[in-house]
Amino acid sequence: xxxxxxxxxxxxxxxxxxxxxxxxxxxxxxxxxxxxxxxxxxxxxxxxxxxxxxxxxxxxxxxxxxxxxxxxxxxxxxxxxxxxxxxxxxxxxxxxxxxxxxxxxxxxxxxxxxxxxxxxxxxxxxxxxxxxxxxxxxxxxxxxxxxxxxxxxxxxxxxxxxxxxxxxxxxxxxxxxxxxxxxxxxxxxxxxxxxxxxxx
Numbered sequence: 001x002x003x004x005x006x007x008x009x010x011x012x013x014x015x016x017x018x019x020x021x022x023x024x025x026x027x028x029x030x031x032x033x034x035x036x037x038x039x040x041x042x043x044x045x046x047x048x049x050x051x052x053x054x055x056x057x058x059x060x061x062x063x064x065x066x067x068x069x070x071x072x073x074x075x076x077x078x079x080x081x082x083x084x085x086x087x088x089x090x091x092x093x094x095x096x097x098x099x100x101x102x103x104x105x106x107x108x109x110x111x112x113x114x115x116x117x118x119x120x121x122x123x124x125x126x127x128x129x130x131x132x133x134x135x136x137x138x139x140x141x142x143x144x145x146x147x148x149x150x151x152x153x154x155x156x157x158x159x160x161x162x163x164x165x166x167x168x169x170x171x172x173x174x175x176x177x178x179x180x181x182x183x184x185x186x187x188x189x190x191x192x193x194x195x196x197x198x199x200x
Contacts, residue, residue: 002026002196003038005065007055009080010046018182022189024196031059039200041068044182045080046143049089049105052080053097062098069100074173074198076130082169082176083148091146101171103150110162115145120159120167120179122187128156128170130177130194140167140177140184147178 002019006012006028019026026042029035043065045052056062069075077085086097089105097105108116121137134157142159148166157168159179168191169176175195181188 002040003029004042009052015182035064040074043081044078049091050095077176105146112162116161117143122157124157138187140179142179
């Protein structure tokens with residue numbers, strides 16, 4: 001079963017609707033819930049990094065997320081949830097993250113309007129389990145003003161917005177999408193289905 005983390009940092013309705021469409025078995029995890037029954041975790045998020053980390057701390061979710069990942073169980077962070085997987089962010093000052101993947105988050109360096117919002121194309125830099133069946137230049141939906149800064153070994157796909165945006169990342173059993181697969185129609189379904197089908 002997939003646990004969908006609800007830490008009050010986004011509306012998870014679109015994500016749970018997509019999981020229903022894909023016939024995935026899931027349960028929403030809220031404050032005080034046990035993470036032990038879940039083979040996989042989804043960590044969605046939108047908004048500000050400091051608030052997101054504060055909510056995870058308030059709802060006592062930080063250690064359970066880290067323990068889940070350290071046990072080798074699949075974890076997928078979405079949008080801000082992907083950024084939280086890294087060590088820190090410079091948004092509104094420096095805030096520590098979950099530290100599951102080396103790197104930090106910085107403001108997108110571009111002459112284009114921020115936030116980076118709408119459809120953009122993916123360029124696959126190296127394959128992983130979530131890119132199976134994903135075509136080059138697949139278009140997916142973004143909403144963000146900060147991007148991950150990390151080593152190329154953790155980047156599986158990028159998008160161009162006057163700055164190279166790490167769009168899909170991974171480290172072993174830990175995955176992240178800067179875009180919203182639940183709002184990305186065909187290609188978002190491919191990615192989420194790949195995550196659902198991962199062996200844990």
